[in-house]
Amino acid sequence: MKHWMFCCKDVSQKISESMDRTLPLHHRMFIRIHILMCKYCLRFRRQLIILREAARKIDLSPEALDSALGLSQEARDRMKKTIEAQSA
């Protein structure tokens, strides 16, 4: 059987896993060698990193939000009442 280092399916799984835990050094080396030869897995890895950055950064940047907007007074009062009723 061929080593997993030559299989995109196995490598893609290892790339994903490397984002969730520290892989053993030799696994990381196999991944590196593979992506030197395979542009699709290289792309895959870059895109997973883009997904992570997008999910973590963009989503919380307050600058991206329109600061002129706010809850209406009515909604505000309603929510306060509901919270008060629920926490009592």
Add this chain to the structure above:
Amino acid sequence: MVENKDAHPSKLPDPETWVDQYGDYLYRFALSRIKDPGLAEELVQETFLAALNSRKNFKGRSSARTWLIAILKHKIIDQYRKKKPEESREDMEIFPDGVDHMFDDKGSWIERPGKWNTNPMKAYEQREFMDVFYRCLSDLPKRLSKAFVMREMEGQSTEEICKNLDITATNCWVILYRARMHLRHCLDVNWIAQ
């Protein structure tokens, strides 16, 4: 995720002050994803109620605002999911969790990852990217999207996710792998190809 910078865990303020402190921010956030103001308000209210009921789970590792936003995000994804017609929701149930269909017998890519020329970090592309991103996320089977949100949006460790979802570490890595595979593929098709 905005981590708490100092070593002391942050405290959750009194619920009675939540609306004044976080209401507008949560509302703006919801409105940036859900265009309907009435619905955005509803989601904010639901978020406050959910937060009230799970106050005990707040561990103070992130700020209260970050914690509330995390709850709101789950509500938004549920909302996107609800918007889908009945038919596609059925499809979702038979949607294969696995990734076998993405590779051939030898384990090579069948649909090769496409080139992403555009960078989602650029401000002018954010809104469009996030829209497709949320739609793709809501297309995932629920447990996959849940794990992905915990890991990538909330920055939880796999240990925490295992505990929360009551699964083994190996299972957790597999679920995250599948979530990333499907999400990446969905973005390849729906965002990049536009």
